[in-house]
Amino acid sequence: MASSNTADATPPRCADHVAIIMDGNGRWATNRGWPRLVGHRKGAERVKEIVRCAPNLGIRWLTIYAFSTENWKRSTEEVVGLMSIFARYIEREADRLAAEGVRMRFIGDRTRLDSRLRRLMDGIEVRTAPFSRLNLTVAINYGGRDEIARAMRAIAARVAEGTLRPEQVTDELIASHLDTADLPDPDLVIRTSGETRTSNYLLWQTAYAEYEFTPTLWPDFTPDELARIVSRFGQRERRFGGVAAG
Numbered sequence: 001m002a003s004s005n006t007a008d009a010t011p012p013r014c015a016d017h018v019a020i021i022m023d024g025n026g027r028w029a030t031n032r033g034w035p036r037l038v039g040h041r042k043g044a045e046r047v048k049e050i051v052r053c054a055p056n057l058g059i060r061w062l063t064i065y066a067f068s069t070e071n072w073k074r075s076t077e078e079v080v081g082l083m084s085i086f087a088r089y090i091e092r093e094a095d096r097l098a099a100e101g102v103r104m105r106f107i108g109d110r111t112r113l114d115s116r117l118r119r120l121m122d123g124i125e126v127r128t129a130p131f132s133r134l135n136l137t138v139a140i141n142y143g144g145r146d147e148i149a150r151a152m153r154a155i156a157a158r159v160a161e162g163t164l165r166p167e168q169v170t171d172e173l174i175a176s177h178l179d180t181a182d183l184p185d186p187d188l189v190i191r192t193s194g195e196t197r198t199s200n201y202l203l204w205q206t207a208y209a210e211y212e213f214t215p216t217l218w219p220d221f222t223p224d225e226l227a228r229i230v231s232r233f234g235q236r237e238r239r240f241g242g243v244a245a246g
Contacts, residue, residue, distance in 0.1 A: 015233045017061035018054070018226075019186040019209070021201055022047070024193030024217030026078075037081040042219040044089050051102060053223035054134055057230050061135045061184060065201050069109070069143030083117055086140065090120045094127060101133030107179035108142030109150070137183060144203030151177035180205055188233045190226075192218045210236055 022043055029039030047064065054062050067082060090104075097104055105125045110118050121140075154177050158164035175181065186202060186209045194215040198206070212229045214221070 013187075013234050013236070014058040015188040015230050016059065017063070017184050017186045017188070018059050018230070019063040019065075019189045019202055019206070020050075021065045021189070021191040021199060022218040022221075023191055023195055023199075025219060027193065028217040028219045036078055037085075039219055040078075040082055040085055044085050046219055046221060047089070048093065049223055050221070050226060051097075051134065051136055052100070053226065057227055059134065059230070060132075061137070061186075063107075063137040063139065063180075063183070063186065063202070065139045065142070065199070067108075067140045067142070068200060069141055069146050070200065072112075072141075083114065086138075087117050087120055090124050094124050097124070097136070098128055098131065101131040102136050103128045103131040103134070104136045104138065106138050106140055107147075108140045109146060110141065112141055135183070137180075139201070142179070142201075144198075144200045147179050148174075148204060175204070178204060185209065188212065188230070190214065190229060192216050192221050 025039035025043040026036035029036050106121050159166055185205045189206055189209045190212045192214055196213045210233055
């Protein structure tokens with residue numbers, strides 16, 4: 001924190017939008033000799049803590065990767081268990097999220113999700129729509145390539161029907177057809193568990209995001225670690241293709 005005699009110094013940048021790849025739940029459980037679903041349940045508990053602390057760190061938008069389009073390749077038991085965990089989280093957290101001013105919404109292709117989960121998702125989106133202390137977005141059955149492909153199909157249909165000319169297809173138009181059309185692009189992406197892949201997450205939106213890869217497994221990822229990462233982000237110089245000042 002700057003002292004009074006350095007009041008003219010540039011303040012640290014704030015990570016308004018943080019996106020997280022919550023990796024390592026299964027390994028966390030396996031390392032302890034427990035079923036993988038135990039790790040996923042622990043991971044859901046960790047989400048509650050991170051959501052609660054995020055606004056105090058200056059985070060206004062938090063987007064978390066809960067289930068990818070590739071995760072259907074996992075065992076039926078694990079997939080069914082994950083869907084149950086998602087439904088339980090929505091049911092149990094709805095009151096608290098509303099009380100704390102958290103808006104919750106979802107991105108991804110919902111068509112493959114079961115009808116009960118879709119109803120719960122729709123319900124909490126409507127209930128929390130008035131709030132803005134924290135905008136929590138959960139990616140379920142989401143994949144960056146799938147999202148872009150769906151956007152391209154929608155744009156191609158408009159071109160085919162004659163309501164859009166090819167030369168009108170711009171970056172802004174493409175962005176407006178993505179699941180995240182009304183969200184700002186992430187400033188910071190965090191991936192836990194030591195893996196250093198983007199895993200098909202927000203491919204378009206993270207073109208100029210800063211990345212942090214931590215070896216911590218998601219169930220062990222604490223608010224204190226998030227605070228340290230956000231603090232480091234505040235010291236970075238983001239040039240967006242330009243050159244350093246001075």
